[in-house]
Amino acid sequence: MGEIIKQEAIEGKLVESLEVKRLGELAADCAELGLDSILDDGIVKDIPILRTAVSIAKIGFNIRDRIYIKKIASFLSQIGNTTQEQREAFIEKYCGDTKRFEEAVLLILEQTDSMEKSCLIGKIFKACILGKITYENAFRLSEMVNKALWGDLNLMFNRTDSKKEQQRLFTAGLYNISERSPGSQAISFDDIGKIRYEQNDYAFALTMIHQERFDELNICYLGLEAENSNKRASDRQN
Secondary structure, eight states: OOSSSOGGGGTTHHHHHHTOTTHHHHHHHHHHHOHHHHHHSGGGGGSHHHHHHHHHHTTSOOHHHHHHHHHHHHHHHHHTTSOHHHHHHHHHHHOSSHHHHHHHHHHHHHHOOSHHHHHHHHHHHHHHHTTSSOHHHHHHHHHHHHHSOHHHHHHHHTTOOOHHHHHHHHHHTSEEEOTTSTTSSSOOGGGGGGOOEEEOHHHHHHHHHHTTOGGGGGGSOSSSOOOOHHHHHHHHHO
């Protein structure tokens, strides 16, 4: 976060922004006008956290501030694709400790290294607001996104990732070592080159979130009602 925009200055503004009735217009404006345009005008004046951040940053607007504000706007643009009633229910259920919630989300956004990741994290929380994944898994998936390279994630989403990317995604928590790998129980140095990886439920869910297939998320064991494991395995192969 830039030196100009301090956490204290925007405290309480993120939750307040989730309650804004016109938040859905942010998503439409982002799609039509782009983030740079809406930061200069448009719906920003009606979104408390963006209005405050832009107002403060203009005192000494630097590139780091602008990027940080764009990350927040990108995140909120995805949240805006939910109803005000759904967002209010989410706030009532999970945001009793407003400061703790906001610090956790804003820290995650600050640590993202691309707008694509900020957008994806917005989709993750949209899935949570829709009741498709748990609150805890929303943060867990967001942390996994930040641990991974966007290029690796993009290849995973398109099922074109190679073993090289899979190794890195394994480190991020999105792949498991296949039980078919030699020495999968106790890996020796000689086995490293023979290891096979397979996507886990987090990777499977993240792909559906990225593709906005929210209605299909109940087939993942991520804390809500799920189909049996045979159905999940079958869906992975299709």
